[in-house]
Amino acid sequence: MITFKGVHKWFKDLHVLNDINLHVNQGEVLVVCGPSGSGKSTLIRTINKLEPINQGTLIVDGLDLSDSKADINKLRAEIGFVFQQFNLYPHLSVMRNITLAPIKIRKMSKNGAESQAMMLLERVGLIEKRDAYPTQLSGGQQQRVAIARALAMKPRIMLFDEPTSALDPEMIGEVLLVMKDLAQSGMTMIVVTHEMGFASEVSDRVVFMDEGQILEEAAPDEFFKNPKHERAQQFLKEVLSPMH
Amino acid sequence: MLKYQFDWSVVTSGKYFEWLLSGLSTTIQLSLVSVVLSFLLGLLIAVMRMSSIKPVRWFAHGYLEFFRNTPLLVQIFFWYFGSYKILPTVINDWLNRTNFEFGAAVIALTIYTSAFIAEDIRSGVRSIPKEQLEAARSSGFSYIRSMQYIILPQAVRITIPPLINQFLNLTKNSSLAMTIGVMELTYQARQVESYTFKGFEAFTAATLVYVVLSIAITIMVTYYDKIVLSPMKAR
Ligand SMILES: Nc1ncnc2c1ncn2[C@@H]1O[C@H](COP(=O)(O)OP(=O)(O)OP(=O)(O)O)[C@@H](O)[C@H]1O
Ligand SMILES: [Mg+2]
Numbered sequence A: 001m002i003t004f005k006g007v008h009k010w011f012k013d014l015h016v017l018n019d020i021n022l023h024v025n026q027g028e029v030l031v032v033c034g035p036s037g038s039g040k041s042t043l044i045r046t047i048n049k050l051e052p053i054n055q056g057t058l059i060v061d062g063l064d065l066s067d068s069k070a071d072i073n074k075l076r077a078e079i080g081f082v083f084q085q086f087n088l089y090p091h092l093s094v095m096r097n098i099t100l101a102p103i104k105i106r107k108m109s110k111n112g113a114e115s116q117a118m119m120l121l122e123r124v125g126l127i128e129k130r131d132a133y134p135t136q137l138s139g140g141q142q143q144r145v146a147i148a149r150a151l152a153m154k155p156r157i158m159l160f161d162e163p164t165s166a167l168d169p170e171m172i173g174e175v176l177l178v179m180k181d182l183a184q185s186g187m188t189m190i191v192v193t194h195e196m197g198f199a200s201e202v203s204d205r206v207v208f209m210d211e212g213q214i215l216e217e218a219a220p221d222e223f224f225k226n227p228k229h230e231r232a233q234q235f236l237k238e239v240l241s242p243m244h
Numbered sequence B: 001m002l003k004y005q006f007d008w009s010v011v012t013s014g015k016y017f018e019w020l021l022s023g024l025s026t027t028i029q030l031s032l033v034s035v036v037l038s039f040l041l042g043l044l045i046a047v048m049r050m051s052s053i054k055p056v057r058w059f060a061h062g063y064l065e066f067f068r069n070t071p072l073l074v075q076i077f078f079w080y081f082g083s084y085k086i087l088p089t090v091i092n093d094w095l096n097r098t099n100f101e102f103g104a105a106v107i108a109l110t111i112y113t114s115a116f117i118a119e120d121i122r123s124g125v126r127s128i129p130k131e132q133l134e135a136a137r138s139s140g141f142s143y144i145r146s147m148q149y150i151i152l153p154q155a156v157r158i159t160i161p162p163l164i165n166q167f168l169n170l171t172k173n174s175s176l177a178m179t180i181g182v183m184e185l186t187y188q189a190r191q192v193e194s195y196t197f198k199g200f201e202a203f204t205a206a207t208l209v210y211v212v213l214s215i216a217i218t219i220m221v222t223y224y225d226k227i228v229l230s231p232m233k234a235r
Helices: A040-047 A072-077 A094-104 A110-123 A139-151 A169-184 A196-202 A220-225 A230-240 B014-049 B054-068 B072-086 B089-097 B100-126 B130-138 B143-158 B160-180 B185-196 B199-233
Strands: A002-011 A014-024 A029-033 A055-060 A079-082 A157-161 A188-192 A205-210 A213-218
Touching: A002 A040, A014 A040, A014 A213, A029 A040, A029 A196, A040 A055, A040 A157, A040 A188, A072 A079, A079 A139, A079 B130, A094 A110, A094 A139, A094 B143, A110 A139, A139 A169, A169 A188, A169 A196, A196 A220, A196 A230, A205 A220, A205 A230, A213 A220, A213 A230, B014 B054, B014 B100, B014 B143, B014 B160, B014 B185, B014 B199, B054 B100, B072 B089, B072 B100, B072 B160, B089 B100, B100 B143, B100 B160, B130 B143, B143 B160, B160 B185, B160 B199, B185 B199
Parallel strands: A029 A188, A029 A205, A079 A157, A157 A188
Antiparallel strands: A002 A014, A002 A055, A205 A213
């Protein structure tokens, strides 16, 4: 479904992605972790071309992203993206946030889009918030709406960039619950997160990044019990320590 | 010392009152049409100014610099005397069939004001977090559609106070249209003055009307702002 072959990216002199080789199958749940600044966000942002790559090949859902003729808007409609800061549209109600793209891009009828939105709101447990505005919601609620908004496009892939790290601790659970449900439904997911509980429970594979490189790629059990790379061991010690 | 006899009746009833009234009506029409058109044109120029296509951006940049930095009066004369030579025949025909002075004034006021509005909208757009554009693009919206549905609606709301200012300026500036013979409020006040020599009364009346117009515009836009903006600000 997603294939990186020798992908490189630079910001000026900074080598943010250094020879990335990675393959994600349909229905797979991949967790990406690593220290701050290691290139995790940049990696998943290349998948919907929010960041273009400088070298190598990246194929997403059969589309070669370096092909200038590739219809990038069409591809993006197939990929849901969930941001750390939610990025809901503040001028639109929850309902309109969810139905805007299905109506304008998928050309769904208003009624169809709204009844679909109601199903999604029920799934994320926010039916009663349909007419609220984003600023009237807690962080956890906003993030669940953001997930519903992404799902409303019936995406084939969902990307999450630290979806819980801007949340108060008591709200992390409600968002992870929605994501677990989604993972179990067979969605192809790439999740940048430091929530190691989520990684060990629902992910199929964990990728550890540092300084733009993938240093380790393993099944979650193996990664947590027996990390091979010294940096990964150190990283795990830090995120799993009770001080964190 | 010459003793001036105040006579307010000339501006409160009769023929001259009707002149002023028709002037007011023309001022309102001129302002309304130009407000709507300059807002739409301002939006377009603002989007062009931020385009990733260089020639488009340069064109918008030149447009802004040119029209913001030349006197409105000159622009009014330019469209009045020069439009024959540069405007397409369809527009010239339309202008001649309707009301040429009025049309030239609308064109001048619209283009002049749109340059200021475009800059206000552009700074409104710049104050919208770039993540909003990323969210829109990630859903599959093109740049233009992202602007249309997500960025501009937010930017325009933020831009309401400066927009009120531009609309007020436009209404006041519309008095310059008298120089090409548009029979708007100032023109009619001048007429009343030359027929009655009651210049003080005529221009006091005109001034009061401009003040009331300005207050009305401010109230209308603020009211709109409250209704539309409140959900965004609520917590
Ligand atoms: N638009 C940009 N321009 C220049 N440098 C950038 C840009 N975006 C990211 N960087 C730099 O690239 C490096 C990788 O950034 P990235 O956001 O991918 O890291 P990350 O692993 O997601 O970090 P974090 O855990 O803090 O989110 C960082 O050093 C960052 O400062
Ligand atoms: Mg990041």
